[in-house]
Amino acid sequence: MEPTPPEAHDGALGTRLNWLRAAVLGANDGIVSTAGLVVGVAGATTDRSTLLTAGLAGLLAGSMSMAVGEYVSVSTQRDSEKAALAVERRELREQPEAELDELTDLLSARGLSRDVAREAAEQLTRRDALRAHARVELGIDPDALTNPWHAAAASFLAFTVGALLPLLAMVLPPASARVWVTVLSVLAALTLTGWSSARLGAAPAVPAVVRVVGGGAVAMAVTYAAGNLLGAVGI
Numbered sequence: 001m002e003p004t005p006p007e008a009h010d011g012a013l014g015t016r017l018n019w020l021r022a023a024v025l026g027a028n029d030g031i032v033s034t035a036g037l038v039v040g041v042a043g044a045t046t047d048r049s050t051l052l053t054a055g056l057a058g059l060l061a062g063s064m065s066m067a068v069g070e071y072v073s074v075s076t077q078r079d080s081e082k083a084a085l086a087v088e089r090r091e092l093r094e095q096p097e098a099e100l101d102e103l104t105d106l107l108s109a110r111g112l113s114r115d116v117a118r119e120a121a122e123q124l125t126r127r128d129a130l131r132a133h134a135r136v137e138l139g140i141d142p143d144a145l146t147n148p149w150h151a152a153a154a155s156f157l158a159f160t161v162g163a164l165l166p167l168l169a170m171v172l173p174p175a176s177a178r179v180w181v182t183v184l185s186v187l188a189a190l191t192l193t194g195w196s197s198a199r200l201g202a203a204p205a206v207p208a209v210v211r212v213v214g215g216g217a218v219a220m221a222v223t224y225a226a227g228n229l230l231g232a233v234g235i
Contacts, residue, residue, distance in 0.1 A: 030162025043227025
């Protein structure tokens with residue numbers, strides 16, 4: 001039996017999952033969207049320069065879109081966290097006794113006896129009242145607020161790395177093998193990303209792999225069929 005990995009504490013798990021989410025979403029989007037794009041174009045034409053132009057355009061547009069979207073999303077989350085901390089700071093200043101009672105109730109609701117909860121609330125308040133309320137009441141670690149720049153950079157890099165695989169797989173092989181090389185390469189890459197995300201998140205690997213690979217296969221099938229149809233009618 002494999003040894004159980006040590007559990008992450010003090011916000012490490014949340015930070016790891018946030019980075020994992022951005023990286024996995026970026027890589028999967030890069031692989032699937034670029035693969036769908038180049039396979040769709042390949043269904044309509046075999047011209048290498050057209051495939052390269054379409055793939056590069058998709059890579060740049062997708063990586064920038066992922067980075068901007070992640071920046072906006074995480075910035076909104078960070079602003080909400082800072083606003084909640086500001087409210088909590090004001091309440092602690094204006095009504096400390098009520099906040100102490102509230103912290104006691106929260107700790108008691110988590111299974112502590114009333115007396116133990118009160119003692120714990122008093123000790124936490126003496127040590128750092130804001131941090132105690134942030135973690136217990138709001139679920140926020142004031143020392144590890146989400147960073148939009150980190151999330152944007154992770155998404156940009158992950159999307160770019162993911163998109164390079166189907167792009168190179170499409171433009172490097174001979175025309176007769178391009179589509180099959182791309183499809184097999186993409187399915188292998190999606191298997192790896194699905195398995196990696198499951199392992200890093202301590203989740204079952206098979207469902208993650210099936211979801212990722214199945215979605216990518218459907219996307220490529222649909223875009224290739226659309227490209228073939230458009231090519232057949234001369235569009």
